[in-house]
Amino acid sequence: MYSKQQTIILQAQTNEWLEADNSKKLDKNNIEELRNILRFHEHRYYVENDSLISDYEYDKLYKALENFEKQHTDFITKNSPTQRVGVGLIKDFPKTQHLVPMLSLENSYDELDLLDWDRKVKELSGLSEIEYSIEPKFDGASISLVYENDLLLRGVTRGDGEIGDDITPNIFQIKSIPLSAEFSKHNIHQIEIRGEILINKENFKKYNEGLIEEGVPPLANPRNAAAGSLRIKDPSIVRKRNLEGFLYHVSFISKIKENIQEETKTHSSLLKLLWDLGFRSPQKELKVVSGIQAVINEVNNFEKQRDSLPYEIDGMVIKVNSLDLQEKLGMTSHHPRWAIAFKFKARQASSKLMSVEFQVGRTGAVTPVAKIQPVSVGGVTVSSISIHNEEYIKEKNLKLGDSILIERSGDVIPQIVQSLTATRNGSEKEIIFPTECPVCKQPLSKSDDEAVWRCVNINCNAQILERIIHFASKDAMDIKNLGDAGIKKFFQKGLLIDIPSIYEFDFNALKEIEGLGEKSISNLKEAIQKSKHQPMHRLIYALGIRYVGETTAKTLAQHIENIFDLQKMNEEELMKLEDVGIKVAKSVQAFFQNKDNLNMLKKLEDLGVQIEGKKQEKSFGNLNGQTFLFTGTLSSIKRSDAEEMVESQGGIILGGVSSKLNYLVTGEDAGSKLEKARKIPSIKILSEEEFKKLLLN
């Protein structure tokens, strides 16, 4: 899309705008330059996945444009990057006819199916060997986009294949979909493009974690999350879902001049054209091969990489590469004859719901957990599965003894898709929700605005235990050698009674406990000691304040110097922070107004746990204000740990290579970032070893 030369020019212009602050004034003559810069960085970030500037720098440029357009509304253009922002709530999604019906694909499941299909294609075409293109079968929600006169005109869901819903305002929220593209340069007046809207695995996981945090059952798979997101009537919520769009098929083109010779002869060159125009087509994932045997080898290879992809795929799509041959082969009423889907092994399996246990979490929420007949789903054996809450049980119509269908998508915890009610024989039993806490026996309560039943006794042993487990866990204080099982055992024996007791541990008593030798004890001692110096955001997260996940904990930590500063902040001040809404603010306030919590924090401070944050650390750090970026694979440390080390010494992590960068730390297979950094003399390029030395200085 952007040539090397364009990239260099745009990056130089970016730096000019960033450095200009107040000297470079926006006016109607240079506004398009700034828009192009923003489009370029959106493309780098959302399509190429290789951003050149930090989010902060992007936001600064975006805000400059937004402010200018607010003051000069007559300069606003339809394809300005600011126009993605929603125009308010959507009333309804108008029904719209597709230019060409959206057909489905024929499915294949093994080599024999593919050989059969290849035989038919050869017979119909009269050729002895066919050139095929192979690309991922994206597992999301399918859409069609229409561009006219270079502008995105509409985005429509599949619907019944003939007529779908016009969801254009929501499509505008997907930053990898260009609002305009230079089709006219290719003699194209109107074009209809098909693709798939996805939510990547990481964002899906985060989204589900958020739902769980709010007591809402998570979604079973990213496909449902993507499809559901597209139907939300508030585009600003859709934007927050971070959807992505892959475009893989051109279904209709109307030309500006009819008699111009078209050079596009293959599917792969059409995908390349889309890529060159700024679309995220499967250009990098695409393979073109001759003959079905090569296809079989390729799909088998690809299946092995399935788990390492950032998004979910459920197979591969094999397409006849020649567009002339595609036309000759034509379609049935259901699917094109020139394409076939090769489906990977299902990540669904059926099992039986044997019993339900009720577990009490750290906030007192009582979660029913189904014990199921162990079954392997996508290579992992599943024997228990959360069934979330009473409403969920009703909604899924679950009964003891039911046959159930379960699904495990990517890294996500398995979910029940449905109960197979047709196979019931009458012996199935209702799942009865308890009325009292299964651990402390106090009555459970439920507020009107929540679906979960809670044990409100904050001294309930189950809650205390879960709070200790959360505190020590990997993403919180990361106390290695103090895992869930150990904590449970120590809690039962009275060696751990609450969070502070971790730092008053009676190591002598430990020797009496079976299986713990000198070495394990000294490791545990060391791990506990080390955790006292965890950065502030980990401590905040570790406290288990409701609605305060890792990201919110980081935001809070950035604005305080001492954990007790949170006690002084009122709701209004808290809500001024990024992504802190009323719910989080209220919850933080409630936590810091509770005497028991404050006593616990004081106790932790007395026991030597660092309660002072980054602001202070920064001014003492070796790397104060120095900027860093990592590229390639580090061999001896995890990238996230390395970044944390930099930040803990006052350094700043940047999102991309620019003149603002002081150090680029290079691991194995460092790529384009290293090339770029070499062109900027002020950037110091460090090997992993050199980086470690710098840290120790």
Ligand code: IVH
């Ligand atoms: S081609 C006329 N290519 O899978 C043929 N479809 O199960 C248009 N899908 O309806 C479809 N990835 O929504 C094509 N690389 C890909 C795809 C893909 C996912 C979806 C598409 C289709 C469904 C069929």
